[in-house]
Amino acid sequence: MRNSLFSGLLLATVLTTSPAMAEERPLRIGVDVPYMPFQYQQPDGAITGFEVELIEAVCAEMERECEWVKQGWDGIIPGLLARKYDFIASAMNITEDRAHQVLFSQPYYQVPSVWVGQADAEIDVEEDLAGVSIGVQQGTIQDRYVNKFHPKADIRRYNDSGGVLNDMHSGRLDLVFTAFPLAQEALLNDDTYTRRGPLITEPKSIYGPGVGAAFRKRDRELVERFDAAMAEVKANGTFERLHQEYFGE
Template sequence: MKKLFIAASCAMAMFAGGVQAQDQNLRIAFDVPYEPFEYKDENGELTGFEVELASAMCKEMEAKCDFVIQAWDGMIPGLIARKFDLIMSSMSITAERAERVLFSDPYYITPGGWFGPESFNADVTDMNAMKGKTVGVQRGTTMDTFVTENMTGVVTIKRYTTAEDMVLDLEGQRLDAVFVDYPVGEQTILNRDGYKEVGESVKLGEGVGVAMRKRDTKLAKEINAALKTLKEDGTYDAIMAKYFNYDIKI
């Protein structure tokens, strides 16, 4: 009888507060490749800034975590369908997304960057100059929202499931320019001959947070506490320094 009472009490606690770090293995979803945040190295191992930060966060929470690769456009549906428990894949905090998921405190913020070939000479803020251009964005990102809201009817917008596909089309001259997270453009476009920044970077949104199901309020508190500790004890800065030569912390 006592065991039944304890089991019922635990079930009620989980229902009220959702998943906690030590209740089960936490499955964390990443969209790959999205270098330098998450990608596979030459040995096929998953790595990147967010992958390392997630590992440190799990260690701080004393939680066992499994990493899941998920295409970007299936992120929130997959989370709601319980395919995984957390999204830690450069998901910007927006009011629209916050209606469907619960976000942690933001853990980084980077601007969106404009990139294109050396031959590109238009002012990306001048709609007359941009008229007829083809611009690439990753589907469902804040960069997609920005271009859609500000340039619809002026440019042709091509949306991609992965940043990698977008870069391939830029190389294939099927795009005039792309608007992407600045660090992604820096590492996947600027390191290639014949490409440059073609406009000023633009800070968008409130930063990036870990996304979880709305009911997982206790888990959110644990994540926020762990990320706070990692920032205070120098772990965050050590990981950040491996991938960036500028501060993305928020």
């Protein structure tokens, strides 16, 4: 009787922890919002954007449901390592430093950075910016770039992109250094602001090969399935359709 009971309990444990059972639950995805047009929240609370729709298409290709988990940028990798979600999809550039902590997918797009300044201010971003107030989101590649190349500037770091934009709109910043699509969405459609200098995707030591999803290092099989699904989403035209919808030509 005891042996039968033990065998039954053991079988129940195996079944409830089997890979097949794990496959049935939604994949939880960590994301920092807002970061328009890649990730942002609608009035009803739903999270959407270019990367959100792209990853949802990848999940569908993998035959998995997905759920989005909001997480501030500073804690997004610690949250992954603490198993708050299964992976990160939040416009995260693949960098050597981050690759020490997480396992990245193949890169699936590249995002150039851009300088944006007040239109009535004469500032040459290719010269010394000592004393110039520059807004960046803390912990991003833009933060690293400004810190490396303009250490004498008045670098003002914000927890999220909304704080950067708010201070630019209120005139408390001379320059913003941010992702080009975000600048297009939130600043460059206003004659008050103007783009300064060329788009920036170098050096590779900061920008890496592009944006990818970040996983725990033990989840190599999940990364391989993600990469295969992303390749299919690109091959079947979904990626191009979403790119046109959000960015145009």
